[in-house]
Amino acid sequence: MPGHRYAALLRAVNVGGTGKLSMGELREACEVAGFRDARTYIASGNVVFTSSLGERAVASHLGSAVETRIGKRVEVLVRNAEQLRQVIEANPFPDAAGNRLMVVFLAAAPAPETLTAVRKVTDERIALGEREVYVHYPSGVGRSKLVLPWSAEGTARNFNTVSALAELAAGLP
Known part of the structure; x- marks a missing residue:
């Protein structure tokens, strides 16, 4: 089937x-x-x-x-599987360590005000994807004071996990 x-x-x-x-x-x-x-x-x-x-x-x-x-x-x-591959390819922060780059998966495209709603930014970098938001935490997620008011609408995974899921979805061992 x-x-x-x-x-x-x-x-x-x-x-x-x-x-x-x-x-x-x-x-x-x-x-x-x-x-x-x-x-x-x-x-x-x-x-x-x-x-x-x-x-x-x-x-x-x-x-x-x-x-x-x-x-x-x-x-x-x-x-x-194809959508996950696209999330990987669209990574706007290819220099970021996989454990310091989070992908927030959303049900729909991020709203236009998504970036302006963010508060307490220090060294973090944020970029919008198709139905994801990429957040790079150079100093680590645990140290960040970043406030993402819309994050409760989705779920986040680090880039290492996203990459592993993409491989599994593609049928790789």
Whole structure:
């Protein structure tokens, strides 16, 4: 049965004691949702799988399956293998270390006021993508006082994780 390779990024799962969901449970949720070949990547709500459904249906089905497991709805952001490849290629900060570059995945294109809403910028660099925002933290995320008011609308992954998910979605080992 043909299908598309997708990566789903769950918001607020296994972070700070909220949204506890084991990666085994996430793979099981994918099976319940009808997805095939589910593989998780690190314990922070990342899973790659195959589905013949479109992106919105994938997000809805997986969101429902996860809600059944943990008793609360979580945001599910989905990208197919090609979209992840484009996120990698569009990186506006190629000189940034992968662990200091965050990609904030959003459900829709960032609003025009996205950059003007940012506060407490020190040495951070920020750029808009198609449905992502790239944030480079030269001094590290933990030291930053950066305020991104819109970040609650999406979920962030460091560039190393994004690269690994892109490889998994492309079908690489």
